[in-house]
Amino acid sequence: MKIGYPCVNESLTCSASTTFRLASYSAERVETVIANNLACLQRILEYNVAHGLHFFRIGSGIVPFGSHPINTFPWPTRFAAEFRALGDYIRAEKLRVSLHPDQFVVLNSPNPDIVQRSIAELEYQGTMLDLMEMDSTAKLQIHVGGLYGDREGAIARFIATYRELPERLQQRLVIENDDRLFSLQDCLRVHEAVGIPILFDNFHHECLNHGEPMADALRLAAATWHPTRDGVMMMDYSAQQPGERKGKHTSTLEEALFREFLTHLHGLDVDIMLEIKDKEASACRAIGVLRELQLVAAEATSAV
Template structure:
């Protein structure tokens, strides 16, 4: 079991998502930004290893405008050694890496332009994992997309688009159940059609479900992951922020709720991404809970 947090480390004095305005684009700006972002990414990973945080979601802006037609800078060739070094570090430390492309990635959109831009973004982000030399257990996480007034048609469009994706993207793509439109049951329909794994979000399941108990929902999602090709179940974890609208993520880990959630695993191995505002602070506390409950494997702890 691994614990992680997404994109930004608030304890360090750097960012791995430095970018600039499209109107200011130049090859020199791209090169400087990517160099800076990769240096910071390495620092974040080293921080995470030191704190036993071995699951990390990299931000989408490592390469500014990475999937935009304006970006013709050969960043893959220029930064291949740096990406490879990061991948070597990830493997040596027993870490797991993912990306969660931005909300404009909608594979079931009725707009062909949006679909093509979405595919370009997935190709871009997947290519970074390829440059790192990471296997297909490093994933690209997206939602099914929009409802557009017809659930069945929306799901059918996703399935049709998925079948046309490059193989390199298909092998990394996972779908997440969301809190308003597409439940775990809907995601299972997509999985049954094309075999795509389901990244389970416990908080979204609490907001939108069909009565499946948490333990059953976890088992259903985990069964969609092939042990060798996909690795163990990835999931997002959060809880409701008290006094806020339904679906608002908590700002910090509620340890008692987290302990209660862990009772639903019943021995299931899972990598948990905390979608909680205070990032690594909550993740470090979650690691403390796992240590207390003896849920962190001794061999994983010894890698640091």
């Protein structure tokens, strides 16, 4: 079992997703920003290793305008060595990484232009994982997409688009159950059609479900992951922020709720991404809970 957090480390003084305005685009600026973002990503990974956090969601903004037509800078060749070195470090430290393309990635859109832009974004993010020589257990996490007033048609369009994707992207993609439109049962229908794994979100399942108990839902999702091709099931964990609208993620880990959630695993091995506002702070507390419960080894950590 691994614990992680997404994109940003608030304990460090750098960002791995620095960008700039499209109007100020230049090849020189792209090169400088990518170099700085990759250096910061290395610092984040080192921090994570020192604190026992072995799962990290890399931000989408490593390469500014990575899938935009304006970006003609040959970043995959210019930074091939840097990406490879990151991959070597990830493997050496037995880390796991993923990416979560932004909400504009909608493979089931009825608008062909949106679909093509979505595929271009997946190609860009998949290329980063390829350059790091990550195997197919490093995933790109997306949602089924929009409903467009027709659930059956929306699911059918996702399936049709997925089937047209290059195999290298198919092997990286996972779908997440969401809190308003597509439940775990909807995602299971997509999995049955094309074999895509389901990245389970416990909080979304609490918001939108068909009565499946949490333990049952976890096992249904875990069964969609091939043990070698996909690896251990990835999942997102969060909880409701008290006093806020339904679906608002908590700002910090509520340890009692986290402990209660862990009781539903019943020995199931999962890699847990905390979608919680204070990121690495909550992740470090979650690791403490897992060590106390002997769900991960009580290894030593050191400050960075």
